[in-house]
């Protein structure tokens with residue numbers, strides 16, 4: 170049986186930068202409030218691009234960097250909670266855009282854990298021995314689902330995409346994982362559901378824009394996600410400081426401070442870029458990985474140990490331990 174390895178990483182963000190000060194001109198907020206509570210200073214906002222457009226840019230970069238043809242791809246997974254449409258899927262649109270006619274493609278909906286769940290799924294597809302090359306992309310245009318009248322959520326999110334090319338390999342790169350869902354607590358985060366009128370239903374539930382119980386989600390991340398991180402480290406027999414980097418979902422810098430303290434690791438091992446992009450949900454971890462590779466802190470083929478962890482709507486959370 171082959172193993173799977175990440176061979177290339179790429180990201181793409183829309184050009185338009187919206188700063189906290191820009192937002193303060195639109196709603197009752199301030200750079201001081203947003204930056205001190207979350208670390209976020211600015212975010213990218215798409216004007217005319219949909220999620221599939223951002224994901225397609227990532228897919229094209231991955232093909233160019235790898236030298237593969239679109240025809241060489243066996244599958245494309247896109248993790249997103251802001252699909253262009255439910256059908257066709259965003260992944261199917263990317264498949265068409267790049268002409269990957271031999272690839273099957275589907276979306277994964279697991280909010281800010283989406284990239285982790287998709288990467289775990291893709292690793293199993295490659296390890297089956299049936300497929301050799303696949304794209305795993307996290308892409309979001311959250312600016313289209315937040316309520317721009319609601320300062321409690323509008324200031325937190327941004328648009329972007331990132332992804333990896335996964336290939337069959339004789340060497341094991343994915344070491345351990347821990348994936349979770351607690352649907353019973355799902356009401357803490359919800360978005361974009363509109364019931365259409367039907368002659369067979371009486372009441373239609375609708376909540377179109379994103380709603381979040383920020384405090385509940387913060388507490389969940391500190392308690393449940395840290396517990397899963399510790400559990401994976403325990404199973405690995407690695408001390409936390411034997412991990413080179415923890416690439417955690419980029420929701421809140423204060424949250425990362427607290428997680429580092431609870432894990433007893435140097436905060437420098439938890440890189441952050443939410444100051445520039447806000448919370449990009451499924452895109453946040455691959456954008457961060459791609460930037461770390463671009464700036465040289467992480468090198469593919471170096472054998473560095475990485476922990477990746479996503480957490481958010483569902484509730485969902487997932488931890489992967491790998492060497493890169």
Ligand code: ACO
Nearest residue numbers: 198202206280281320321324383384386387420421481482
């Ligand atoms: N500007 C100014 N004031 C604000 C703003 C704003 N943008 N937003 C809220 N406030 C006010 C509130 O109205 C409240 O005022 P009040 O005390 O007069 O009622 C006060 O600030 C405090 O509000 P809280 O919501 O209690 O603020 P808190 O300290 O909890 O911070 C935050 C909010 C940043 C959202 C934090 O709870 C958080 O980061 N939670 C986690 C979010 C997260 O991790 N999400 C990940 C998953 S997302 C996904 O899956 C799609």
